[in-house]
Amino acid sequence: MSKQILVTGGTGYIGSHTVVELQNSGFDVVIVDDLSNSQIEVLDNIEKITGIRPAFEKFDLSDSVLTDQFFNKYTNIEAIIHFAAFKAVGESVQKPLEYYRNNINSLLNLLTGMKKYGVKHMVFSSSCTVYGQPDKLPVTEATPRKEAESPYGNTKAICEDIMRDFCKTNEDLNCIALRYFNPIGAHESGLIGEFPVGVPNNLVPFITQTAAGLREELSIFGDDYDTPDGTAIRDYINVVDLAKAHVVAINRLIEDKKKSNYEFFNVGTGEGYSVMQLVKAFIEVTGVDLKYKIVGRRGGDIEKIWADTTYGNTELGWKSEKTLEETLASAWKWEKNVRGLN
Numbered sequence: 001m002s003k004q005i006l007v008t009g010g011t012g013y014i015g016s017h018t019v020v021e022l023q024n025s026g027f028d029v030v031i032v033d034d035l036s037n038s039q040i041e042v043l044d045n046i047e048k049i050t051g052i053r054p055a056f057e058k059f060d061l062s063d064s065v066l067t068d069q070f071f072n073k074y075t076n077i078e079a080i081i082h083f084a085a086f087k088a089v090g091e092s093v094q095k096p097l098e099y100y101r102n103n104i105n106s107l108l109n110l111l112t113g114m115k116k117y118g119v120k121h122m123v124f125s126s127s128c129t130v131y132g133q134p135d136k137l138p139v140t141e142a143t144p145r146k147e148a149e150s151p152y153g154n155t156k157a158i159c160e161d162i163m164r165d166f167c168k169t170n171e172d173l174n175c176i177a178l179r180y181f182n183p184i185g186a187h188e189s190g191l192i193g194e195f196p197v198g199v200p201n202n203l204v205p206f207i208t209q210t211a212a213g214l215r216e217e218l219s220i221f222g223d224d225y226d227t228p229d230g231t232a233i234r235d236y237i238n239v240v241d242l243a244k245a246h247v248v249a250i251n252r253l254i255e256d257k258k259k260s261n262y263e264f265f266n267v268g269t270g271e272g273y274s275v276m277q278l279v280k281a282f283i284e285v286t287g288v289d290l291k292y293k294i295v296g297r298r299g300g301d302i303e304k305i306w307a308d309t310t311y312g313n314t315e316l317g318w319k320s321e322k323t324l325e326e327t328l329a330s331a332w333k334w335e336k337n338v339r340g341l342n
């Protein structure tokens with residue numbers, strides 16, 4: 001029986017793309033998701049893309065009994081990719097306990113399962129949010145973390161620390177934290193993508209929903225930042241490129257290429273784009289006459305951040321491939337498919 005990769009949150013946005021890349025690379029996948037922020041139909045679309053329907057278990061990973069029962073049943077897990085978490089920054093300020101309970105307990109239950117059932121490897125979804133507004137750009141892995149601006153961001157910093165400490169005393173177990181910059185775009189098939197509930201907080205889903213006629217106009221939050229055009233700068237990483245970084249990280253662990261049993265890497269493109277540059281690129285690529293206006297800054301936003309990808313490129317051996325234009329075109333293809341426009 002071949003070894004399995006457990007993908008938590010595997011019906012979610014980044015998880016579903018990663019399941020596709022894992023299956024395309026020959027891995028046998030089992031997904032755990034409680035469907036709190038995703039739809040079961042994602043499995044049909046993963047199957048359409050890869051020809052394989054991944055095993056699926058629906059339960060809440062913050063429940064220690066259910067998580068233990070899972071490991072008892074699935075005895076062939078070699079590695080975990082842990083995506084399952086709540087991720088809305090604003091909501092986390094309103095509901096801090098829900099965020100700490102879900103994000104921290106899920107990790108604790110999985111690490112407990114690793115130790116008890118001999119699962120050797122974990123790749124964890126961290127975020128560039130741990131850097132806050134860095135003093136120096138671009139950010140390398142040596143850039144110090146800053147105090148988190150939200151409970152959500154704090155869960156990522158706490159989870160990183162938990163894994164570091166866990167790995168210190170469990171020398172045969174290994175964790176890699178991947179610090180994602182801003183994931184955007186969708187699978188080239190248009191069959192899977194980001195499906196936000198309600199009004200999107202993130203830039204690209206708001207743009208594509210505006211282009212599709214669901215929203216009246218995009219508000220650009222601030223044009224008085226210290227950047228060339230005054231709008232904020234981010235490092236937008238294509239979700240399929242990001243998914244491939246997980247396959248590389250899993251292979252690094254399985255093939256024992258790691259330098260230590262707790263590692264972390266930036267996953268970005270190394271290029272910063274302003275909100276205005278991104279909006280203009282979207283209009284150029286899609287030909288859609290996107291309505292937008294400039295409004296005041298959004299509270300809690302940082303001015304600019306982008307990754308130094310040197311360490312990831314050389315040590316992890318991964319590099320982003322897709323251009324911003326290709327990525328925006330994929331996001332638009334997905335939105336049109338979802339809305340039945342074509």
Ligand code: NAD
Nearest residue numbers: 009012013014033034035036037038060061084085125127
């Ligand atoms: P998503 O919400 O689309 O996917 C997360 C999935 O986890 C969902 O399907 C949800 O139903 C599931 N889930 C949540 N809590 C669960 C629980 N207790 N038990 C079982 N399933 C649970 O989010 P995403 O954008 O795919 O993000 C995946 C991971 O990457 C998250 O950890 C997120 O914090 C992190 N991340 C995301 C971004 C981003 O901008 N999307 C950036 C940096 C880091």
Ligand code: WQD
Nearest residue numbers: 089127129182201202203206219220221232234275298301
């Ligand atoms: C990007 C830029 C906005 C919407 C968030 C989390 C971060 C990480 C990724 C998980 C900003 C501007 C946005 C809009 C706009 N997630 N904007 N109008 O804030 O960089 O990062 O998602 O770890 O932790 O904080 O992403 O897509 O919300 O915003 O002008 O309607 O677009 O102000 O400058 P952000 P975003």
